[in-house]
Amino acid sequence: MGDDLTGDMRRLSPAQQEAVRMRVMAAIDAGLPVVEAARVFGVSTKSIGRWRAAS
Template sequence: MGDARHLPPPAQEALRWGTVAAWVAGWDREDVAAVFGVSLKGVGIWRAKW
């Protein structure tokens, strides 16, 4: 995917919600990061904010 900061804001929001939904569904942080193409740090931050 590359750097998600270059996506339009609605796409960034969808990506964030997708990662949180996957985590809530029981995925581990490493799998979420790999599948969505984001950093482990990003997953942790979004999860904490949720």
């Protein structure tokens, strides 16, 4: 992605973590497959599944 909002999310502030979650969910809502979103944003498909269930 070329910015500081990728990689190990544990190193990000809570605000940055939320920004990543929002970007991932927006990409999925726009049609990006979950597996591809996980790869692009550097998160796990398991995390994406939890975020989807919580929304």
